[in-house]
Amino acid sequence: MPFNIQKIRKDFPILKRKVNGYPLVYLDNAATSQKPQQVIDCIVDYYSNYNANIHRGVHTLSQEATDAYEISRQKIQKHFNAKNPFEIIFTSGTTHGINLVAQGFSEFLKEGDEIIVSAMEHHSNIVPWQMLCERTGAILNVIPMSEQGILVFSEYEKMLSEKTKLVFVNHISNALGTINPIKKIIEKAHEVDAAVLIDGAQSCSHIKPDLQALDVDFYVTSAHKMCGPTGVGILYMKEKWGNKLPPYQGGGEMIAEVTFEKTTYAGLPHKFEAGTPNICGGIAFGAAIDYLNEVGFQNIEKHENELLAYATSELLKIEGLKIYGTGPDKTSVVSFNIEGIHPYDIGTIVDKMGIAVRTGHHCAQPIMDFYKIPGTVRASFAFYNTIEEVDILVNAVKKAKMMLS
Amino acid sequence: MKIEEIQEELISEFAMFDDWVERYEYMISLGKTLPLIDENLKTEDKLIKGCQSKVWLNSEMNNGKVHFTADSDAIITKGIIAILIRAFSNQKPQDIINANTAFIDEIGLKEHLSPTRANGLVSMIKQMKLYAVAYQSQLNS
Numbered sequence: 345m346p347f348n349i350q351k352i353r354k355d356f357p358i359l360k361r362k363v364n365g366y367p368l369v370y371l372d373n374a375a376t377s378q379k380p381q382q383v384i385d386c387i388v389d390y391y392s393n394y395n396a397n398i399h400r401g402v403h404t405l406s407q408e409a410t411d412a413y414e415i416s417r418q419k420i421q422k423h424f425n426a427k428n429p430f431e432i433i434f435t436s437g438t439t440h441g442i443n444l445v446a447q448g449f450s451e452f453l454k455e456g457d458e459i460i461v462s463a464m465e466h467h468s469n470i471v472p473w474q475m476l477c478e479r480t481g482a483i484l485n486v487i488p489m490s491e492q493g494i495l496v497f498s499e500y501e502k503m504l505s506e507k508t509k510l511v512f513v514n515h516i517s518n519a520l521g522t523i524n525p526i527k528k529i530i531e532k533a534h535e536v537d538a539a540v541l542i543d544g545a546q547s548c549s550h551i552k553p554d555l556q557a558l559d560v561d562f563y564v565t566s567a568h569k570m571c572g573p574t575g576v577g578i579l580y581m582k583e584k585w586g587n588k589l590p591p592y593q594g595g596g597e598m599i600a601e602v603t604f605e606k607t608t609y610a611g612l613p614h615k616f617e618a619g620t621p622n623i624c625g626g627i628a629f630g631a632a633i634d635y636l637n638e639v640g641f642q643n644i645e646k647h648e649n650e651l652l653a654y655a656t657s658e659l660l661k662i663e664g665l666k667i668y669g670t671g672p673d674k675t676s677v678v679s680f681n682i683e684g685i686h687p688y689d690i691g692t693i694v695d696k697m698g699i700a701v702r703t704g705h706h707c708a709q710p711i712m713d714f715y716k717i718p719g720t721v722r723a724s725f726a727f728y729n730t731i732e733e734v735d736i737l738v739n740a741v742k743k744a745k746m747m748l749s
Numbered sequence: 750m751k752i753e754e755i756q757e758e759l760i761s762e763f764a765m766f767d768d769w770v771e772r773y774e775y776m777i778s779l780g781k782t783l784p785l786i787d788e789n790l791k792t793e794d795k796l797i798k799g800c801q802s803k804v805w806l807n808s809e810m811n812n813g814k815v816h817f818t819a820d821s822d823a824i825i826t827k828g829i830i831a832i833l834i835r836a837f838s839n840q841k842p843q844d845i846i847n848a849n850t851a852f853i854d855e856i857g858l859k860e861h862l863s864p865t866r867a868n869g870l871v872s873m874i875k876q877m878k879l880y881a882v883a884y885q886s887q888l889n890s
Contacts, residue, residue, distance in 0.1 A: 686823035
């Protein structure tokens with residue numbers, strides 16, 4: 345399908361909004377994406393026509409809801425090229441998926457085992473591992489990054505040994521936009537039999553990962569970053585891990601048989617899906633994936649790269665402006681500061697002009713400590729943003745600079 | 750001047766501006782008049798939690814009145830704290846405790862009052878009132 349930006353923008357009702365009297369310029373896509381009418385319609389349709397609990401009822405509504413939920417799981421499986429639908433576990437989001445794996449691994453780790461994370465992780469991919477290390481006595485090692493915001497691969501290679509049990513890296517850094525070389529990272533980890541979890545929260549709205557080709561053990565992401573609703577995401581886990589890992593939570597849906605003496609667990613994926621799930625969210629996630637594929641990931645990548653290149657060159661024309669995360673492989677995220685001005689001040693002024701950017705440490709305080717800054721202003725672009733919106737941002741930043749310096 | 754009179758004065762000053770740009774520029778200029786906290790007092794316990802930017806606030810009691818000094822690493826935050834200090838500094842603790850804060854809304858800074866707002870205006874007011882409560886209890890004892 346040819347890429348028609350004006351047609352695409354019409355799919356997103358929120359983009360017609362005004363904020364503080366100005367047309368909304370939404371550049372906080374790395375925090376969450378906006379939702380197209382197709383996804384909103386899917387949610388309304390579910391609650392209007394076939395809302396029911398799934399996997400149990402024999403009545404028609406329950407069957408319809410179950411079918412829709414499981415069809416969505418298959419769509420997600422195909423999209424990510426997982427081998428089997430039961431390797432896709434519905435979660436409440438990326439953080440839930442990470443915690444599920446961390447909890448499961450506490451049974452396998454012993455004192456002296458090693459876990460590797462990268463220096464550019466989101467707090468949600470640091471804290472669960474610190475907690476895991478506290479529980480098990482395992483050691484947390486951190487892959488350092490360069491000034492450009494690129495992981496130092498040679499340091500990673502040096503860290504790997506037979507003691508390494510797990511490696512956790514984000515596919516794309518939320519604060520810098522750097523795309524990490526996950527294929528190479530996974531290959532190296534597998535050479536020492538370590539398992540790898542990739543945090544795909546930032547990547548899946550930009551690129552389409554092929555999970556079998558990556559040969560990754562675990563991959564997590566959230567629907568809301570991909571034009572889907574909040575409160576739902578997936579944890580992909582290879583079948584062998586699905587069988588090995590103990591259940592995370594007890595409850596309905598995850599059991600085969602229950603007596604007061606013993607409970608046997610259900611098979612995959614239900615073993616990890618205790619309780620009534622976010623049924624509507626799971627179904628709408630499928631609708632979001634359909635929508636993104638209709639737009640086309642090649643189109644998305646091409647358009648976003650144009651926005652990134654233009655925004656980078658225009659912003660750099662502003663004197664004193666510095667961009668953090670300047671590696672060659674990055675997605676449409678521009679994290680920046682202007683010398684002598686607090687990022688919070690810039691964010692406040694541009695918000696008055698209808699522009700939504702993020703300011704602060706972006707839940708990645710170690711990165712801010714690395715650059716010795718309190719935070720950055722982060723503009724993150726989606727495929728529905730335009731070159732004109734980049735111009736609006738650049739002018740607003742120039743105005744903010746004049747007001748603040 | 751009483752707190753209410755200062756607040757009325759601030760409201761009429763801000764009413765002179767037609768648009769938000771001028772109001773913010775004025776707020777930024779007020780930030781430059783902020784009675785600055787002594788550098789030695791910029792310690793962890795003087796930091797106000799809940800702000801994206803750093804805000805240090807100190808208080809002292811002289812002749813039955815509370816005096817505030819402060820600083821921030823962000824200019825807009827500095828302006829906000831300057832407005833608060835102008836309204837609440839050199840006042841009796843009981844008057845600070847009783848003071849209404851609706852004037853913030855009236856000078857067109859309503860958006861900063863939301864508790865989710867990262868500048869911590871709400872935390873600043875709370876901290877000033879907490880200091881006042883502490884001084885008032887000293888006076889009562």
